[in-house]
Amino acid sequence: MDKGEVAFLLVLLMVAALALSVTASAATLPLDDGFEAVAAGAYPVESGWLTLSSGKSAWVSDEVAYSGSKSFRLDCWPWSASTEYLHLEEVPDRFSYQASVYVDPRHGLVGLVGFMDGSPDQSVMWNYFRVDGGARFIAFYGATTVDLGPYIPGTWCAVRADLDYQALTADLWVDGELAALGVPITPKEFHDAALGEVALDKWGLNSTNRYEYRSFVFSNVVYYDDVRLEAVESALTVDIDIKPGSYPNSVNPRSRGLVPVAVLSSDSFDAAEVDIETVSLLGVGVAVRGRNGRVMAHEEDVDGDGWLDLLLHFETRQLDFGQLEDGWAVLTGATYDGVQFEGWDEVRLRSRR
Numbered sequence: 188m189d190k191g192e193v194a195f196l197l198v199l200l201m202v203a204a205l206a207l208s209v210t211a212s213a214a215t216l217p218l219d220d221g222f223e224a225v226a227a228g229a230y231p232v233e234s235g236w237l238t239l240s241s242g243k244s245a246w247v248s249d250e251v252a253y254s255g256s257k258s259f260r261l262d263c264w265p266w267s268a269s270t271e272y273l274h275l276e277e278v279p280d281r282f283s284y285q286a287s288v289y290v291d292p293r294h295g296l297v298g299l300v301g302f303m304d305g306s307p308d309q310s311v312m313w314n315y316f317r318v319d320g321g322a323r324f325i326a327f328y329g330a331t332t333v334d335l336g337p338y339i340p341g342t343w344c345a346v347r348a349d350l351d352y353q354a355l356t357a358d359l360w361v362d363g364e365l366a367a368l369g370v371p372i373t374p375k376e377f378h379d380a381a382l383g384e385v386a387l388d389k390w391g392l393n394s395t396n397r398y399e400y401r402s403f404v405f406s407n408v409v410y411y412d413d414v415r416l417e418a419v420e421s422a423l424t425v426d427i428d429i430k431p432g433s434y435p436n437s438v439n440p441r442s443r444g445l446v447p448v449a450v451l452s453s454d455s456f457d458a459a460e461v462d463i464e465t466v467s468l469l470g471v472g473v474a475v476r477g478r479n480g481r482v483m484a485h486e487e488d489v490d491g492d493g494w495l496d497l498l499l500h501f502e503t504r505q506l507d508f509g510q511l512e513d514g515w516a517v518l519t520g521a522t523y524d525g526v527q528f529e530g531w532d533e534v535r536l537r538s539r540r
């Protein structure tokens with residue numbers, strides 16, 4: 188081959204590599220880690236994982252697991268960090284991520300979970316959890332830092348953040364328990380004095396070495412499992428009226444009757460679009476009565492505003508009044524188009540006279 192042919196081949200290879208990287212980076216939501224489907228010792232490339240900076244190991248391991256039999260083992264040694272990530276084509280405004288983290292009690296130090304920028308020599312992260320097996324704590328770093336309690340190395344810890352990039356807040360969960368509400372976060376696109384324009388479209392896992400006396404001194408073995416990224420469906424709020432036309436909405440829990448509830452239409456919501464089978468009030472679906480199994484629902488303009496509303500009836504004795512929140516009941520459901528909605532109204536419980 189002459190130089191021209193070599194150059195041509197190189198261009199072909201580059202085009203092929205580019206095509207490959209585009210395919211590999213197409214991570215779509217919802218996304219599960221895919222670790223269980225990967226052979227121990229292999230890299231989970233099929234489910235979209237990419238390496239930003241590489242240490243000794245980033246492979247699927249069957250040594251420990253949070254669920255199933257496999258997890259993702261990251262060890263930064265002998266480099267500064269092992270950073271594995273998923274490239275998100277679009278980060279939705281309401282976005283939830285979760286991961287379970289296990290810091291190896293013998294060789295582990297710190298595991299990080301969250302957003303990062305694209306430069307391999309940086310371990311800069313945003314809106315991320317730090318699971319620290321050395322100093323033994325869990326914390327979240329958003330626009331502020333929130334301490335989320337102790338962490339013991341050699342144990343699994345499940346972290347989850349529900350991010351709202353419009354409100355710029357996050358709700359945080361540790362081991363399935365709500366740990367912090369409305370924590371301020373960094374926007375998904377911003378300008379940084381040192382890094383320039385930053386877009387938080389890379390989400391991943393990091394295991395970072397400790398730098399002492401001009402050299403990296405630690406292996407840092409951290410296992411990750413049960414990684415899940417998804418868009419958060421935000422429920423539409425609609426107006427409802429329990430016992431239309433009456434207030435307070437007093438209900439006798441022992442009544443053999445029905446409680447009427449109106450789902451009110453407006454210029455932005457048509458109650459006729461409600462899929463009645465999806466509706467639930469205090470744990471109960473719409474009542475069905477009679478030999479023919481008539482669903483107790485019909486359209487009627489209950490508030491006289493010209494919009495036809497949906498009047499639903501529920502069996503009073505089936506309602507779980509233990510689900511009331513400070514005397515408020517929530518009615519949930521979905522439209523035929525799959526739009527989730529909820530509506531709230533008060534209930535006053537009345538004992539039998």
Ligand SMILES: [Ca+2]
Nearest residue numbers: 254255257412
């Ligand atoms: Ca697993």
Ligand SMILES: [Ca+2]
Nearest residue numbers: 429430431433
């Ligand atoms: Ca009422």
Ligand SMILES: [Ca+2]
Nearest residue numbers: 488490492494
């Ligand atoms: Ca109406």
